[in-house]
Amino acid sequence: MTTHPTLSEIDRYAAGEPGLDEATVWSIEVHLESCADCRARLAGSTTAASRALIAEVAAAVDREIAAGPKPRSKALFRTPLRQRWFVAALLPWVAMTAAVLGTAALLTHLVPELPSIVLLLAPLAPLPGVAVAWSRHADPAWELIAGTPSAGLTMLLRRTAVVLVLVIPVLAVFAASGASRANPALMLLPCLAFTAATLLLGSLVGVRRAAIGLMAAWAAVVVAPSLATAELPVLLEPAAAGAWAILTAVLAALTLLRAGSFRRLTSF
Amino acid sequence: MRAVSTAETATTTHPWAIHAEALKVRAGRHLAVDGLDLSLTTGVHGLLGPNGAGKTTLMRALATVVKPSGGRLTLLGRPVDGRADLRPARRALGYLPQHFGYYPRFTVREFVAYMAWLKEMPKADIPAATQRAIDRVGLAAKADARLRTLSGGMLRRAGVAQAIVNDPQVLLMDEPTVGLDPEQRLDLRELLRDLGTDACVLVSTHLVEDVVAACTEVVLLNEGRLVWQGTPDSLAAHGDDGHAGDSPAERGYSALLRRHRAEAAR
Numbered sequence: 001m002t003t004h005p006t007l008s009e010i011d012r013y014a015a016g017e018p019g020l021d022e023a024t025v026w027s028i029e030v031h032l033e034s035c036a037d038c039r040a041r042l043a044g045s046t047t048a049a050s051r052a053l054i055a056e057v058a059a060a061v062d063r064e065i066a067a068g069p070k071p072r073s074k075a076l077f078r079t080p081l082r083q084r085w086f087v088a089a090l091l092p093w094v095a096m097t098a099a100v101l102g103t104a105a106l107l108t109h110l111v112p113e114l115p116s117i118v119l120l121l122a123p124l125a126p127l128p129g130v131a132v133a134w135s136r137h138a139d140p141a142w143e144l145i146a147g148t149p150s151a152g153l154t155m156l157l158r159r160t161a162v163v164l165v166l167v168i169p170v171l172a173v174f175a176a177s178g179a180s181r182a183n184p185a186l187m188l189l190p191c192l193a194f195t196a197a198t199l200l201l202g203s204l205v206g207v208r209r210a211a212i213g214l215m216a217a218w219a220a221v222v223v224a225p226s227l228a229t230a231e232l233p234v235l236l237e238p239a240a241a242g243a244w245a246i247l248t249a250v251l252a253a254l255t256l257l258r259a260g261s262f263r264r265l266t267s268f
Numbered sequence: 269m270r271a272v273s274t275a276e277t278a279t280t281t282h283p284w285a286i287h288a289e290a291l292k293v294r295a296g297r298h299l300a301v302d303g304l305d306l307s308l309t310t311g312v313h314g315l316l317g318p319n320g321a322g323k324t325t326l327m328r329a330l331a332t333v334v335k336p337s338g339g340r341l342t343l344l345g346r347p348v349d350g351r352a353d354l355r356p357a358r359r360a361l362g363y364l365p366q367h368f369g370y371y372p373r374f375t376v377r378e379f380v381a382y383m384a385w386l387k388e389m390p391k392a393d394i395p396a397a398t399q400r401a402i403d404r405v406g407l408a409a410k411a412d413a414r415l416r417t418l419s420g421g422m423l424r425r426a427g428v429a430q431a432i433v434n435d436p437q438v439l440l441m442d443e444p445t446v447g448l449d450p451e452q453r454l455d456l457r458e459l460l461r462d463l464g465t466d467a468c469v470l471v472s473t474h475l476v477e478d479v480v481a482a483c484t485e486v487v488l489l490n491e492g493r494l495v496w497q498g499t500p501d502s503l504a505a506h507g508d509d510g511h512a513g514d515s516p517a518e519r520g521y522s523a524l525l526r527r528h529r530a531e532a533a534r
Contacts, residue, residue: 084373085371085374140369140370140371140372141369141371143328143368143369146331146332147333147358147361147363148358148386148388149355149356149358149386150385150386150387150388151358260353263353263354263355264354
């Protein structure tokens with residue numbers, strides 16, 4: 001804090017005396033900001049004319065506030081803010097997914113006799129993010145949130161939606177670039193079906209385990225044989241798109257029916 | 269998220285705010301709470317016990333974070349074991365865990381408001397409730413500071429603010445005085461006494477002096493079982509002459525634990 005101004009200086013400042021130089025006025029004002037005692041002294045030194053002016057200004061401000069539009073309430077948080085920690089936690093996983101798909105696209109380009117590796121891996125793209133969505137290791141406030149009424153399927157679906165919003169554009173870019181050599185629907189529908197399957201299986205064994213299990217199973221049953229035989233499986237032929245859509249709807253409906261199993265985060 | 273009306277969250281009267289019968293809770297493979305019978309009503313209850321007594325596991329089960337493995341547990345008359353719907357009980361809960369995680373980039377206000385939103389408070393009530401909770405823990409000056417910039421004591425107070433933002437009927441606080449300086453501890457004791465006038469407040473701590481100063485009742489736990497339950501004055505009355513320099517209540521706490529261990533060894 002700066003040095004207390006003298007009573008005489010405060011009186012001269014209050015009177016608006018022109019003899020006070022600019023540096024002294026500045027020094028008094030800086031000091032007043034942090035010294036309640038000197039502000040009280042200043043209040044005592046204020047002239048009747050100044051007090052009348054202050055009262056007049058205050059009344060005018062009140063009138064303007066009352067007559068003007070209601071101030072727009074500042075939202076405490078917007079939806080992106082609520083999930084911003086989650087978006088930050090997901091970004092490394094999204095980057096990893098993009099890198100894997102990029103490598104797959106490069107391999108597909110370099111070895112044209114292989115089936116599209118991008119198409120083979122697309123169904124698994126959101127699964128690492130979905131696994132993170134309900135992980136106590138990823139969410140620092142996990143224990144606080146686990147005891148709130150919002151903990152459950154609704155929260156899991158909200159976080160899964162964030163994952164899909166981040167991952168689907170990545171897949172769309174690869175589909176648009178021709179790396180998948182297939183209809184974009186064949187990239188997206190299996191991806192949605194696997195997301196729904198992860199949630200459904202997650203209600204039984206935990207989302208993380210479900211995601212890991214499904215990735216391992218798809219890799220062993222579909223990806224490895226396809227690469228070994230250099231042929232796309234029937235599951236990823238254009239005719240299968242309708243089946244994937246139906247499967248996605250059925251799995252989503254079954255997940256909703258098991259909503260009660262998601263009440264405790266510890267069941268994941 | 270469905271907004272909950274004030275009528276739904278209004279205070280209701282139950283014979284016991286917390287009622288446990290033969291409660292068993294596991295911490296991993298270890299049965300940390302082993303057949304606990306406990307009934308608590310309005311007031312401030314201090315949960316005491318040595319390390320490994322099962323205090324934190326009990327708090328986590330009461331907070332509906334961990335599912336009991338046996339026995340019965342009701343909060344405000346609602347079962348929270350088995351496959352019960354936990355939402356009504358959770359709306360009336362406030363919980364400060366021992367290891368309190370947070371989002372470092374959130375401000376105190378955003379964090380407390382986020383927790384109020386997760387507790388399904390009516391949206392219109394959240395800003396005022398957030399400000400009130402922040403004021404009650406003395407963090408008004410830091411309301412817009414990011415959590416990562418706060419000291420340990422301030423973070424703990426932010427944790428208390430999120431716990432009380434919904435005016436809980438059952439408030440669970442695990443080691444709330446950790447990291448607080450002496451003056452802040454005194455303030456927290458006063459806040460606990462205030463909250464305990466119309467809520468059931470359960471405070472887990474190692475500090476007998478906090479319990480004596482703030483609590484209306486003491487619950488002593490050892491090896492997952494209830495050892496003793498009574499007033500702080502009656503705890504002090506159990507003390508013997510040993511351990512000169514300890515307070516009467518600390519001597520009472522030690523004497524009751526020794527007696528329980530001796531009985532268990534027989």
